[in-house]
Amino acid sequence: MTTTRPTAAIERLRTRYYNENAYDPEENPGGLDESEDGQTAGHVTNFPAALTDVGDAAAYVGEAAADVGAAAAAAHGDRLAADAAAGAAAQHRAEAAQSALTAASIVQHVDVTEIVGLPPVVDLRFCDPAGVPAG
Structure with a gap:
């Protein structure tokens, strides 16, 4: 995976930092509603940052899922190789048993x-x- 885990963004999303309450730089800096004094529209301040956090978290999850998919594909390939090796070993055992019967x-x-x-x-x-x- 090439993306670094966006820990801060994930934490803001997990804890509902961005919320529907009134924006207040001291009490609720993640608010999306208009501030009590009507001077700041919380969505103007926080919505772009919230979208960035969602995008960063989604990119991280996407890369992690791709890594899991690649690991699963590799494990499946290893399983197929192991099955093929087991089949070859069984064939060699059968041939050896045939040779032993002939020798006996x-x-x-x-x-x-x-x-x-x-x-x-x-x-x-x-x-x-x-x-x-x-x-």
Whole structure:
């Protein structure tokens, strides 16, 4: 946000500094009605300042809302990226599980003659995950 918070303007608006009562420079400097002595029209003195305060406060609120919108958009983008990463991780897990099934399907047979001291015979067969020998 580039606008500095207009604290004084917000405080004047919040506390009803500008009001419908008679203008009095000592007792009610924010009055919009004519002064008791009829010499000062409060709206002439205070209405332009009140409009400036409203404008400053509105500009600040608008920029703050834009910042919130940008933060929400960034958070949404982060969420989409996280969802995509989770999807990719799930795909990698599925591929790894498929590879593990394939590796587990390698069947090693040892001839019974190994038990009696003869040289072993190893038969490696590569199978698909359903256990059907490949080739």
